[in-house]
Amino acid sequence: MPVFYCPKCWKEFKDEIRNCPFCGFNLDEFDSLSYEDKLITALSHPVADYRINAIKILGTLKSEKAVEKFEEMLDREDILTILEIVDVLGKIKSKKAKKILERLKKSRSKVVSERAENVLDEMNSID
Numbered sequence: 816m817p818v819f820y821c822p823k824c825w826k827e828f829k830d831e832i833r834n835c836p837f838c839g840f841n842l843d844e845f846d847s848l849s850y851e852d853k854l855i856t857a858l859s860h861p862v863a864d865y866r867i868n869a870i871k872i873l874g875t876l877k878s879e880k881a882v883e884k885f886e887e888m889l890d891r892e893d894i895l896t897i898l899e900i901v902d903v904l905g906k907i908k909s910k911k912a913k914k915i916l917e918r919l920k921k922s923r924s925k926v927v928s929e930r931a932e933n934v935l936d937e938m939n940s941i942d
């Protein structure tokens with residue numbers, strides 16, 4: 816029997832239905848979302864690999880819309896995912912992305928603060 820996932824809360828259910836039985840999300844609505852919005856939704860996926868893939872693609876798209884979501888993720892993600900976000904913020908280059916990188920430069924994690932510093936240096940050398 817196929818298993819379906821709600822793209823919003825990521826709970827699984829067995830029937831092909833149009834509304835998630837857990838959060839009520841309308842799956843037709845998901846179909847009509849833009850590619851960018853679908854990727855932003857995937858940032859809440861329970862599997863880290865899916866989240867990291869979505870982060871990478873959003874970076875390639877230079878999605879300024881995703882920056883806010885990235886900021887939220889910093890409080891709960893592991894180092895690997897955070898480093899991925901740092902790199903992608905350097906690609907997006909918006910004012911907000913830069914602000915987050917400035918904050919990450921002061922991170923307690925040496926790996927994160929060094930990477931954020933490098934990314935900011937690169938951004939500034941291009942300007």
Ligand SMILES: [Zn+2]
Nearest residue numbers: 821824835838
């Ligand atoms: Zn749901």
